Amino acid sequence: MKRWFLAMASLEFTLLSLALVLAGGVAVAMGGVDATWGMSAPMLLCAINLSAALLVHERLRQQGGLFVFHCALLMFLLLVPVSRLTYMKGAATVVTGESFTGKLLEREQGAWHGDHLPEAGFRNDGFHIDYAPGIKRRETRNQVSWEEEGVRVEAVIGDNLPLVRHGYRFYTTANKGFAALFQWQKRGELLPARGAIRFQAPSQTDLTADWELPGSDLPVHLRLEFLEPVIDPEQGGSFPALRPFRLEALIHGQLHLLQPGLEVQLPEGSLLFEGLRPWMGYAVFYDWTRPWLLASILVGVGGLSWHYRRRVFGAPWRPWPEASAQERA
């Protein structure tokens, strides 16, 4: 057998590739290297080493449990790069009463991720978050709904309980707030544009946001002030609880105090403030390899335990092997 192939199958190469995995992990963790390539490359080296070792070393194939472990490990090492190439991670916000249509605020994905996110749409039908005194977040309950084959399906999601649609997992987060809903009817346009301007951090009472009216470069500076704390820091409570508020819009240097239903006439068009509604932030995650990764690890652990059941766990430990036992006698 060729020397280079034997070298690839050697324990020295194993140690080297494990060390490279460790180094890759540290490099990724320190932020200097992309995780996909930083981990996939050394893991593929490990996979090459392992494949060669399984072919070369008959002893590995003969020991059932160890063989199963290493095959499972090989599957894991090949799945991780595939996972990194096909995963998707993102963040979205959905106002209560509105639907998620596939638009994300943040997105990162592998090069091979095929986007089916618009098919995973759902409607945010409202949520409640309990708060203990000291503004300690407790249970989150979010009602969501969607259509499956023409039938409306409802569910309640929340902490540790995601919505799973078409492989995409939607998790509620601590990111939430109120959105000011507007209709902007630009002069000369047939249909108005609807917009939701999100304000965060409901533990604060004074919030600001900046917006440009759609189809124009007209800036709008918004200031939202709650006249009472949204959540009582001493009593706790439930979010969202709409407290009396004051919403001001600064447009063309003029301050407008907005009330729900109020329409502001501007030279460029008319701006209608519909009202405040709560919004929820969702973490979105996709990785089809998850169950296969888990299966490979569990099979591997089972194989390893089986291999060691006699050598380590079954064989009695001899504190004084015979030779030294005779000396002691």
Add this chain to the structure above:
Amino acid sequence: MDAHREAYALWLALGGYFVAGVLAMTGVLFRRFPERGVAVFLWSGLVVHAVGLAWRWQRLGHGPFISQHEILSSNLWSLLLFFALVYARFRPVRPMAAVALPPMFIMMGWLLMVQPGDTLLPTSYDTLWLYAHVLLGKVFLGAAMTATVLGGVVLLRGWGVGARLFDRLPADASLDDLAYRFLVLALIFDTLMLVAGAIWAQDAWGRYWSWDPLEVWSLANWLLTAMALHARPLLGLSPRGGAWVSLAVFVVAYLNFFGVPFLAVAPHRGVV
């Protein structure tokens, strides 16, 4: 009153552990090891400590998973429980208690300096996978510690007075063999701990791995343990070499459990 009785239980337990440790050290020093005495004080401490932990669990409505005090206290208990079981099972190596227990004094001192304030369980911790992750982690750490303690005896024997103090224990090769078995156990439970942690993280934070400091150190720990087991057949390590390897694994594990969670500022810092 409830918090006071928990404190009394903790002090009593620490007292029991301390006496067990002193008995072990003096027993080895004067070559008359009081096996039963060490066991009595160790197990008494464990029982009283468990009662104290149970009282706190009942009062707060959640287990000891949150604050520095809770994590130190519960891990001190689980490490000593694991060691007590090893002590009961492997009679020839009982004098190694003189090596195992004194380092626990440092943990006990640290525990006494930390405020035992009340805590609230975050919603992301309200899952069975937390319990699985913690339990598996405790077995891993106990196994790694035992391998290290056995290696510690081997190393001490190489340094003059240690050879005399531990001459009644089995030979280095036998201790090394036993340490290897515990290192294998450590790798298996470390793997399962990482899996349970990833499953927990997936639904708690929306991803099963995110390279936060605790996860990176856990991975480093696993890789080091795997390398340690591969290094033994490859390098033909002597018992002393194996002892150093076990020590390296445990040091990283200890930093992983008691360093990173209290220093990192990432969301998965382990201590809220």
